Structure formats: structure tokens, C-alpha cells
Amino acid sequence: MIPLERPEISASLKKRLDAKSTLLSNSAADSTITRKAWKTAKTIRRDLKGQLSSMAAGYERCMYCGENQGTDIDHFKPIAKDPLSAFLWENHLLACSHCNSNEKRDQYPCGTDGSCLLVNPTKEDPYDHISLTLPTGEYTGLTPKGGETIRVFGLWRPTLERGRAKAYVRCKSMLRDWSAQIKNGHTDDAREVLESLLVQPFADVLYVMIRRVDSPGAPIIFENEVLSALKEMQEGAPFGSKWAN
Numbered sequence: 001m002i003p004l005e006r007p008e009i010s011a012s013l014k015k016r017l018d019a020k021s022t023l024l025s026n027s028a029a030d031s032t033i034t035r036k037a038w039k040t041a042k043t044i045r046r047d048l049k050g051q052l053s054s055m056a057a058g059y060e061r062c063m064y065c066g067e068n069q070g071t072d073i074d075h076f077k078p079i080a081k082d083p084l085s086a087f088l089w090e091n092h093l094l095a096c097s098h099c100n101s102n103e104k105r106d107q108y109p110c111g112t113d114g115s116c117l118l119v120n121p122t123k124e125d126p127y128d129h130i131s132l133t134l135p136t137g138e139y140t141g142l143t144p145k146g147g148e149t150i151r152v153f154g155l156w157r158p159t160l161e162r163g164r165a166k167a168y169v170r171c172k173s174m175l176r177d178w179s180a181q182i183k184n185g186h187t188d189d190a191r192e193v194l195e196s197l198l199v200q201p202f203a204d205v206l207y208v209m210i211r212r213v214d215s216p217g218a219p220i221i222f223e224n225e226v227l228s229a230l231k232e233m234q235e236g237a238p239f240g241s242k243w244a245n
């Protein structure tokens with residue numbers, strides 16, 4: 001999971017979403033009626049998916065696990081909990097079918113004050129609430145919200161942990177390669193390596209590596225070549241649009 005920027009949607013799409021919301025509100029639609037309305041709104045779903053795909057990391061990666069292709073539009077606040085949020089652009093995220101149907105489903109835990117206990121990567125930096133141990137790929141909750149985020153999205157899955165650990169090895173190797181290509185003046189090759197690095201699955205691993213550059217332990221965690229490459233990335237490739245394909 002990495003923080004993502006949510007762009008404004010087109011006026012025409014917003015108008016169509018608002019019309020659906022008004023219709024549901026006026027008819028006091030329950031979750032069953034709303035689900036039906038959502039399923040039949042094929043053009044809206046297609047356009048929303050296009051918008052979400054363009055803001056996801058890499059090649060349309062799931063905004064939760066970061067590994068699989070995002071195939072589903074997830075209602076962050078589930079229709080079962082709040083039918084009237086079904087057509088709100090801010091309530092849509094791109095998820096893979098596993099994260100959507102097998103992990104998150106209709107879960108939406110809230111604290112005693114009513115606030116949601118799930119990190120929304122389009123609204124906040126997940127790493128205020130969770131921490132990633134790079135060599136093992138394990139996430140740890142730093143706050144109750146972080147703990148619930150790991151649990152509900154299944155970020156603890158062993159396959160994801162193994163995938164992140166291997167992604168860490170791959171990132172270090174590609175950063176070494178990138179450094180060497182730049183050093184040897186092979187700018188085209190260097191660009192190719194960088195472009196490939198930025199669209200790898202598990203963007204969270206590279207994101208966390210770059211965040212760690214300023215930590216006091218960075219020179220111990222990373223070898224010199226990797227650290228200098230990360231510093232260049234931090235300065236020259238800020239997060240946001242660079243993560244998109």
C-alpha cells in the first residue's frame with residue numbers, strides 16, 4: 001500500500017454519479033436496491049475503472065496488496081454499511097478480486113468515536129499507521145488503525161510477505177544496476193532500468209526504501225550504491241504521477 005493522489009473526475013462523470021446518488025437518496029434505497037443499481041451502471045463503472053487505473057501504482061495494481069492487477073472497484077465504505085456512498089467518487093478504490101472478495105468484503109471497522117479504522121491510501125500516508133520490515137516483507141501496526149488495516153486487507157498474507165521480501169532484493173539489484181549505468185554514461189539503459197523499477201509489483205517496498213533514506217540508520221541498512229540511487233530517486237522522482245504507467 002502506498003499513498004495515491006486522487007484526481008478530479010470529469011464534469012460529465014461527476015454529473016452522472018450525482019444523478020445516481022440523488023435517485024437512490026430520493027427513493028431511500030437499501031443495500032439490495034443499491035447493489036442492483038451499481039451492477040446495471042455499466043458505463044459509469046467502466047469510466048470509474050479507467051480513472052482508478054490511471055491513479056494506481058504500476059500497471060493498474062491493486063491499491064491494497066500492490067501485487068495483483070486491480071480488477072474490481074471497491075467501495076471503501078461498503079454498500080452494506082452505507083448505500084448512499086455507492087456512487088461517490090471518493091469512496092471508490094481499485095482492488096484485485098482477492099482483496100475485494102476474500103479479504104475486505106463488507107468490513108469497515110470503526111473506533112468508539114465512530115471514525116474508520118482503515119487506512120485509505122488516497123487520503124493519508126499508510127506509513128503513519130503501519131511499518132514494513134524490508135528484509136522479511138512483514139507489516140506491523142503502529143496504531144490501532146494500522147493493526148486493523150493489516151488485518152482487514154490481509155496484508156499479513158505469507159504470499160505477500162514473501163513477495164515483498166523478494167521485491168526488496170529485486171529493488172536493490174535494480175538500483176545497483178541503475179547506478180552503474182549512470183556511472184558508465186549509459187543513460188538510455190539507465191532510463192530503461194528506472195522505468196522498469198517504477199512499474200514493478202509491490203511498489204510499497206520501493207516507497208518504504210525511499211522513505212528510509214533520511215533515517216539515521218540508512219547507511220547501515222543500505223549499501224552505498226543503493227543509498228545514493230535512492231537519494232537520487234527521492235530528489236528526482238517524487239511520488240505521485242511517477243508511479244503511474
Ligand SMILES: [Zn+2]
Nearest residue numbers: 062065096099
Ligand atoms: Zn489486492
